Amino acid sequence: MTAPPPSPVSTARKPRPLTGAPDSTRSGHKRRPGSRRRIPGARGPLLILLAVLLAVPAAIFVFLATREPNRIRPTGIVIHHSALGSRDADRRADAATIDRIHEQRGFGVEYEGRVYHIGYHYVIRHDGTVQAGRPERCRGAHCKGHNDRVGICLLGTFTNRPPSVRQQKALIRLCRDLMARYNIPAERVVPHRDLGHTACPGNRFPFATLRRQLGD
Numbered sequence: 001m002t003a004p005p006p007s008p009v010s011t012a013r014k015p016r017p018l019t020g021a022p023d024s025t026r027s028g029h030k031r032r033p034g035s036r037r038r039i040p041g042a043r044g045p046l047l048i049l050l051a052v053l054l055a056v057p058a059a060i061f062v063f064l065a066t067r068e069p070n071r072i073r074p075t076g077i078v079i080h081h082s083a084l085g086s087r088d089a090d091r092r093a094d095a096a097t098i099d100r101i102h103e104q105r106g107f108g109v110e111y112e113g114r115v116y117h118i119g120y121h122y123v124i125r126h127d128g129t130v131q132a133g134r135p136e137r138c139r140g141a142h143c144k145g146h147n148d149r150v151g152i153c154l155l156g157t158f159t160n161r162p163p164s165v166r167q168q169k170a171l172i173r174l175c176r177d178l179m180a181r182y183n184i185p186a187e188r189v190v191p192h193r194d195l196g197h198t199a200c201p202g203n204r205f206p207f208a209t210l211r212r213q214l215g216d
């Protein structure tokens, strides 16, 4: 038997090592131990890899720094009354009063760099004045489990008497505006008592009338 011809692989030149021991036989002079041989074209992919490795944590950092955990898109409206203990207290109160009360109850959240204590998004005073509470896009603190809905508090205690006519008119205007802007159907406008163990906003609150006016 004759020996097989030498394989072409066996005659090919061995690839040079990328790094490693000095190669004094080929270059004719000694390289310093530990120095790297420059490989043409090897730096591009390394730079791309480095850029990717830096970009990923940078993107995560930007995401974490700019996200707003308390941001919501309102999905409904919950109606409350203030029930501050007396008719006089309800009449004198305003959004700042509720803010102080809710601060004591620890309702505060940070939203876009500011702290809001008041849990409602709007307050409607006896004379029909509408006051802003926390921003509409900020998660509320007014109805456990349903704080992705706008909370509107009418100042008063509607267990014995209904809200003033001005309050009711202001409430209808505000609800219509919110419903139009956030595409909220009338059935998603509810009294607090429908969502929790409470009598809020009182049995004299004319809810059936409100729903009728909102087109339910």
Ligand SMILES: [Zn+2]
Residues within 6 Å of the ligand: 079, 080, 081, 142, 192, 198, 200, 201
């Ligand atoms: Zn309530």
